[in-house]
Each structure stands twice: as C-alpha cells, then as structure tokens.
Amino acid sequence: MSKNGYAIFMSMNSGKMKDRLPFRLTALGIPERLLPVVRLCVRQMEEDGVRGKALRRLFGRLAQEPGAFADHPVLGGLAGMLGGESKQGVAGSVREVPWRVWGEGLDPKAVQQLRDGCSLPVAVGGALMPDAHVGYGLPIGGVLAVDNAVIPYGVGMDIACRMKMSVFAVSPDLVDSHGDELARAIEQETCFGVGGQFRARRDHAVMREDWGFSPVTRRMQDTAWAQLGTSGAGNHFVEWGVLDVTQAMPGLAEGTYLALLSHSGSRGTGGEVAKHYSALAGRMHPELPRALGHLAWLGLDTDEGREYWDAMELMGRYSAANHAIIHAAVAGHLGLNPLTSIENHHNFAWKETFDGRRVIVHRKGATPAGAGFFGIIPGTMVDPAFVVEGLGNPMSLNSAAHGAGRVMSRKEALKRFRRSDVEHVLRERGVRLLSGGLDEAPMAYKNIRDVMAAQADLVRIRGTFWPRIVKMAK
Structure with missing residues (x-):
C-alpha cells in the first residue's frame, strides 16, 4: 500500500x-x-x-x-x-470524491490535475500512478472513474496506444549471432514518424469497417489506411530483445526467449478524434472554469457521447491492427512464428463495474491491472520492460503504470543531452539503436525499477524483457 x-x-x-x-x-x-x-x-x-x-x-x-x-x-x-x-x-475535493496516489515525489501539477478531475460533477473516484507527469486534462498516469460520461482528454490524444510482445521459441542468442538480420527486418518492415506511411499500403479488415458514422473518422479514413502498420514519433518503438520468464504464465513456461516488442497507437487519426470531440465537449460545458476546460465531458446518453465512444473503440481496433501488421511483417521477414503474444493498451476508457455500480474508467497513460490480467510495462531504450500480472487492487481502480514516466520535457531533454551522452549509455548497456531522438534519452525518464517498486501492490512481475536492437523515430 x-x-x-x-x-x-x-x-x-x-x-x-x-x-x-x-x-x-x-x-x-x-x-x-x-x-x-x-x-x-x-x-x-x-x-x-x-x-x-x-x-x-x-x-x-x-x-x-x-x-x-x-x-x-x-x-x-x-x-x-x-x-x-x-x-x-x-x-480530496470538496465533494469528497475519493482518490489515491502511488509513488513518491510526483509533480505537484500532475497531482493537481487529478484533483481537478476528481472535482467534476460526474466523477466517482480516481488514482494516480507512479509514472505520473503533466498532460492535457488528466495527467499522464491518471485514472478517473466517472458516471455515464466520457472525457476525450481523459482518454488522451494517442487513443488506444498499445504494447505488444511476440515471443519466439528460438535461442535469444540470435540477437548477437544474427543481429544484422534482425535489424534489417525491423528497418525494412517498419515505418516511423509524423506522417509516415508505406509506399505500398498494408491491408487489414479494420479498414473495411464502417468509418462513416463520425465526421472525423470519415474524413481521416484514407489517411489512416495510408498509415496502417506504421508507428508514430516520440516514445514509440519496435525492438528485439531477450525475455527472461521467471514465473510461468499461460502459454509460456519459465525460461529465456527471443522476443519482439512494439509500442505505438492510433497515429494522427486518433489525435484528430481527440481534438474534435474535446472541442465539442468544451462547447457543451461553457460553465467549466478555464482551468478545467480540457476535462469537459460528453454524456453517454447523448448522440455526441455515443459517437465519440464508437470512434474511440474504432481507434482501439485500428491500433491493434497496426501492431498485428508490424509483428507479422517483421517475424515473417525472418520466417519466424510466435509461440505466444501479450498485449495491453492505455489511453482508453472502459465500462467496468465496481461494487455493483457501472462506471466509465479512464486510464490515460495507465494500464489495466485487473486480477489475472497480463500486460507489459516498458522502461526506456536501454532499461527493461516487465511482463506483469495484475493483482486487481480496487483502490487503484484495477490500474497500474504504463511505463517509466518522464522526469523532464522533450524540450528540456534536447537542451540537456548530446548524442555522445546517449551513445555512452547504449555502449554500456549493450543496446544497438537503429534510430531515435535525443528527446528519448534514457536519462529523461524515471527509474523504471523505482516505478515498479512503488506499485508492488498493483502488479506482480512475471518476466523481464531486455532491449537489444531498438528502432524509434529519427
């Protein structure tokens, strides 16, 4: 606790x-x-x-x-x-909406953002994860349960940002003996960056779903298809590494494996959905003070609220499709078939029941951690990611951190670090970086082990993934 x-x-x-x-x-x-x-x-x-x-x-x-x-x-x-x-x-707030913080020394501004969320008339309860830092509306690492409503900026810009790991029953020594081949597979089968898209479009059934129910998804469908199977900028990545499974889990015995790990979301389309419906929510709640403007909500008993919910769900399927394509392409390039896969997402809202009450749980930069739920919590380009099993702690609304969390802004990281600083850390940790920006320097993040220690009552570590060959946006 x-x-x-x-x-x-x-x-x-x-x-x-x-x-x-x-x-x-x-x-x-x-x-x-x-x-x-x-x-x-x-x-x-x-x-x-x-x-x-x-x-x-x-x-x-x-x-x-x-x-x-x-x-x-x-x-x-x-x-x-x-x-x-x-x-x-x-x-807590004057309404006594309950909330709770995990971790020490969190940014007071992030704490205030959660307090603001818990002051909303629709709020039921909240939690703040140990990787927390400031965001739009809710903080990154913020969890907020509300009654019959959804907050677009409580979900976030990169809707349904996702982690996916494919585990292979081959020797993990391949990262050394066949490192060039593994790197080539990533280089040739992935695409990164703002506006990035493949020359020859990839295909997935999600693109043949109904995208016409919302003016945003209708307008963005062609762009979404062009970017299908690609990754964004910032902290999105695709990487090979070694997975040490310390406690057996469904479909995976104890042992050491070669694994492929990816992190990305719904690309620019998700961002357009977020901006459109957040602005719409703001117009519907002119009574909110300016400080709470990004926390405007849409009632799920309104056409606007139901439309956003359907768009959010579509972005969730689109994000999952992006990862499915990435993993199939990279593994297929090498003729590998995964033994199993693990995935989880954040920046989403879920309909869940607590104490017999139906609520909408927003997890912005936080991941589901219900009892028995398996997921991945990443570190940095040189620090481990952890395969975890949720403990179902109701005090966190069955949630956990989604990663290490930043200790400084991207702008500050670009000012503070040089390429040589990052190269030194990469050599020290034995990591091969194919591409990545200085704003993603490992030193710009919290210590992932401290984050994991602060949430020992939320998740149980079942495996540790060590990154070895990493690609991010340039």
Missing part, C-alpha cells in the same frame, strides 16, 4: 473481501459506505501484527481524530475520507 497519506481512495470492489471486522462501524461512528476501505485497512494492519482490542482502539482513535492519522502509511487515505488533513493539504 502506498505511503502517500495525503491522497485518498475509496475501495469500490470489495466483494472478495468477506473478512469479519473485529468491531462495528456504527459503534465507532464510521460511515457504512467506507466498509470496503475499512476491511482492506484492517487486513493490512493485521498483517502488521495489530489485532483484537488494539485494533479496535486504533480505529476508535481514527474515528475521533482522523487528522492525527493523515500521514499514516496504511490509514492515511481512510483518515482523509473521515475529514482529516495531511501536510499536503486537504485530502
């Missing part, structure tokens, strides 16, 4: 927690609505050795003086719900 006591989150999915409490909430003056959080806190305190009468006395003091527990590593969030304050200020 996070040691950040200043942010709060109400557990809304406690159906599996049937523990009998050693006291009655009403006797202590704790509202029944907080029962899921109390159960979780009791279980953690009992694991720390606090039981019986001592536990009852502790929760009795908490109910009477919640402010005294604001910085408690286990009870801080519950204290905020009961009216306490921490050294960081009031715990």
Whole structure:
C-alpha cells in the first residue's frame, strides 16, 4: 500500500473481501459506505501484527481524530475520507470524491490535475500512478472513474496506444549471432514518424469497417489506411530483445526467449478524434472554469457521447491492427512464428463495474491491472520492460503504470543531452539503436525499477524483457 497519506481512495470492489471486522462501524461512528476501505485497512494492519482490542482502539482513535492519522502509511487515505488533513493539504475535493496516489515525489501539477478531475460533477473516484507527469486534462498516469460520461482528454490524444510482445521459441542468442538480420527486418518492415506511411499500403479488415458514422473518422479514413502498420514519433518503438520468464504464465513456461516488442497507437487519426470531440465537449460545458476546460465531458446518453465512444473503440481496433501488421511483417521477414503474444493498451476508457455500480474508467497513460490480467510495462531504450500480472487492487481502480514516466520535457531533454551522452549509455548497456531522438534519452525518464517498486501492490512481475536492437523515430 502506498505511503502517500495525503491522497485518498475509496475501495469500490470489495466483494472478495468477506473478512469479519473485529468491531462495528456504527459503534465507532464510521460511515457504512467506507466498509470496503475499512476491511482492506484492517487486513493490512493485521498483517502488521495489530489485532483484537488494539485494533479496535486504533480505529476508535481514527474515528475521533482522523487528522492525527493523515500521514499514516496504511490509514492515511481512510483518515482523509473521515475529514482529516495531511501536510499536503486537504485530502480530496470538496465533494469528497475519493482518490489515491502511488509513488513518491510526483509533480505537484500532475497531482493537481487529478484533483481537478476528481472535482467534476460526474466523477466517482480516481488514482494516480507512479509514472505520473503533466498532460492535457488528466495527467499522464491518471485514472478517473466517472458516471455515464466520457472525457476525450481523459482518454488522451494517442487513443488506444498499445504494447505488444511476440515471443519466439528460438535461442535469444540470435540477437548477437544474427543481429544484422534482425535489424534489417525491423528497418525494412517498419515505418516511423509524423506522417509516415508505406509506399505500398498494408491491408487489414479494420479498414473495411464502417468509418462513416463520425465526421472525423470519415474524413481521416484514407489517411489512416495510408498509415496502417506504421508507428508514430516520440516514445514509440519496435525492438528485439531477450525475455527472461521467471514465473510461468499461460502459454509460456519459465525460461529465456527471443522476443519482439512494439509500442505505438492510433497515429494522427486518433489525435484528430481527440481534438474534435474535446472541442465539442468544451462547447457543451461553457460553465467549466478555464482551468478545467480540457476535462469537459460528453454524456453517454447523448448522440455526441455515443459517437465519440464508437470512434474511440474504432481507434482501439485500428491500433491493434497496426501492431498485428508490424509483428507479422517483421517475424515473417525472418520466417519466424510466435509461440505466444501479450498485449495491453492505455489511453482508453472502459465500462467496468465496481461494487455493483457501472462506471466509465479512464486510464490515460495507465494500464489495466485487473486480477489475472497480463500486460507489459516498458522502461526506456536501454532499461527493461516487465511482463506483469495484475493483482486487481480496487483502490487503484484495477490500474497500474504504463511505463517509466518522464522526469523532464522533450524540450528540456534536447537542451540537456548530446548524442555522445546517449551513445555512452547504449555502449554500456549493450543496446544497438537503429534510430531515435535525443528527446528519448534514457536519462529523461524515471527509474523504471523505482516505478515498479512503488506499485508492488498493483502488479506482480512475471518476466523481464531486455532491449537489444531498438528502432524509434529519427
């Protein structure tokens, strides 16, 4: 459990927690609505050795003086719900919409962005992941559950940005013995950058779906087809590496494998969808102050909201198609067939049920981490990515970080680093970079191991992927 006591989150999915409490909430003056959080806190305190009468006395003091527990590593969030304050200020919004932070030393502006999201009339709860940094509307790493609405900039610009890993039952030593062939496959079968497209178009069934229901997807369909199977700029990549599976998972035994990993999304079409519907949402909510303008929402009981939702879902299928084409082309170039594949996405909204209530969960730069859900959390061009299994922690809305997260802007990275700085790190880590910008220097990111340690209660590491041959936008 996070040691950040200043942010709060109400557990809304406690159906599996049937523990009998050693006291009655009403006797202590704790509202029944907080029962899921109390159960979780009791279980953690009992694991720390606090039981019986001592536990009852502790929760009795908490109910009477919640402010005294604001910085408690286990009870801080519950204290905020009961009216306490921490050294960081009031715990939550005036509406008492619950939210919670994972990680230490996060950018206060990112924290404020999540607080703003939790102040919306449609908000139900939120969470902030340890890779968090500032974004438009919601911060990157922001998770927000709302009631019957969707926030276009709560989803983000690169809708359904995705991770995909293909694992091959061949020797991982190929990255050394046949490195040139692996590199050539990436160079010839991928395309990167803003506006990038293949001379000969790739094909996929997603392009024969209905794109005419929205003025944006209708207008962008031809561009989307031209960019099918390509990757964007920024932190998007395709890379070969070595996967160490430390704990067997479905379809994959313990061992060391050659693997192909990619990260990209819905290209310029997704960005156009985001801009169009965010502007539309803003016009529909002129009452929002300027600071909250990027958090304007569309009701799912409106034509506009349903249209955006359908466009978002289409972008999800389009993004998945891009990855399917990339992996088929690169592997096919070498005559390889994958043993299995793993994929997950972020920058999306999901219809989920918590405590019997249907909500819309936005994960902007955050990834699903429901119990038993497998996904990939990447580091940098030289740092490992992790194959993880979700633990289904309801306090994070079943979410986890989507990557390492930046510690500085792209502009700052370009000012601070030189090509020689990156080349030194690449040589030190044994990574071959085919192309990539200085704005993606590994030093511009947080330490991925610190991020993983901060979310040990959200995901379990099942495998570690070490990048060896990397291609990004120039």
